[in-house]
Amino acid sequence: MSTDTLPNPEKSPERGGGELIRLEQVTKRFGDNTVLDHLDFAVDAGKHVTLIGPSGSGKTTILRLLMTLLKPDEGTITVDGQKLFPATEKERREVRKQIGMVFQQFNLFPNMTVLRNITEAPVTVLGMSKDEAVERAKGLLDLVGLADKCDAHPAQLSGGQQQRVAIARALAMRPKVLLLDEVTSALDPELVAGVLDLLRDIARTTDITMLCVTHEMNFARDISDQVLMFDSGRVIEAGPPEKIFSEPEHDRTREFLSAVL
Ligand SMILES: Nc1ncnc2c1ncn2[C@@H]1O[C@H](COP(=O)(O)OP(=O)(O)OP(=O)(O)O)[C@@H](O)[C@H]1O
Numbered sequence: 001m002s003t004d005t006l007p008n009p010e011k012s013p014e015r016g017g018g019e020l021i022r023l024e025q026v027t028k029r030f031g032d033n034t035v036l037d038h039l040d041f042a043v044d045a046g047k048h049v050t051l052i053g054p055s056g057s058g059k060t061t062i063l064r065l066l067m068t069l070l071k072p073d074e075g076t077i078t079v080d081g082q083k084l085f086p087a088t089e090k091e092r093r094e095v096r097k098q099i100g101m102v103f104q105q106f107n108l109f110p111n112m113t114v115l116r117n118i119t120e121a122p123v124t125v126l127g128m129s130k131d132e133a134v135e136r137a138k139g140l141l142d143l144v145g146l147a148d149k150c151d152a153h154p155a156q157l158s159g160g161q162q163q164r165v166a167i168a169r170a171l172a173m174r175p176k177v178l179l180l181d182e183v184t185s186a187l188d189p190e191l192v193a194g195v196l197d198l199l200r201d202i203a204r205t206t207d208i209t210m211l212c213v214t215h216e217m218n219f220a221r222d223i224s225d226q227v228l229m230f231d232s233g234r235v236i237e238a239g240p241p242e243k244i245f246s247e248p249e250h251d252r253t254r255e256f257l258s259a260v261l
Pocket residue numbers: 030033035053054055056057058059060061062213
């Protein structure tokens with residue numbers, strides 16, 4: 001894989017493998033439902049962290065908070081030392097540029113070509129020149145195996161191809177953090193492996209920090225430096241995948257894994 005189109009092939013000195021994401025005492029409620037309960041955790045730069053746990057345990061809510069699609073009721077969230085919450089809208093917009101997300105349902109703009117889907121945000125949000133954005137988008141489309149689909153519209157692509165475009169679109173912003181929310185759940189089974197292989201390649205060949213919610217336990221085992229087991233809005237167990245999948249300490253982790261493995 002060519003590295004010149006990748007988001008962060010070079011290690012920037014200020015990142016230096018230190019802490020990139022920090023959640024402190026984060027609480028999120030929907031009405032009476034406390035989904036995250038004084039949650040603390042941190043992710044180091046360049047690491048790949050996977051969130052696992054039962055349905056409804058709050059995993060997606062964490063990604064949505066980091067995307068600023070939701071606001072916490074209490075607590076602080078920082079990215080690369082800059083405050084995401086609490087912060088002014090202006091501060092939040094700056095921090096938000098460092099975070100890319102790939103959603104379960106692709107969320108491409110249906111009326112734009114594939115190329116425009118990828119160039120839109122770099123031009124309008126980052127102020128990149130159109131020529132540079134197009135050049136980068138073409139490199140990324142090559143990377144995800146869709147160099148011939150520049151002029152197609154999303155509806156003309158398979159689910160797997162749409163998800164590849166969504167991955168290219170997220171990478172086009174050169175984010176420090178890539179959030180992946182059950183990115184293969186909406187795909188036909190025969191398309192899952194190709195998308196996961198692409199993400200494995202990206203995990204292996206870039207220093208991008210990944211925070212991933214997945215039900216694909218083999219994928220989690222392959223890419224993760226750390227796995228966090230969630231239950232009722234709290235991390236009940238954390239460790240490297242070999243430990244969590246082979247010797248879980250907590251009964252709830254054992255129960256969950258025996259249901260999904
Ligand atoms: N916008 C919302 N309004 C009200 N309740 C919500 C909203 N979003 C999430 N919830 C509730 O918050 C809880 C946690 O949801 P979340 O999607 O974070 O769980 P999850 O662990 O990602 O689950 P899954 O594995 O099924 O995706 C659930 O009880 C859900 O119903």
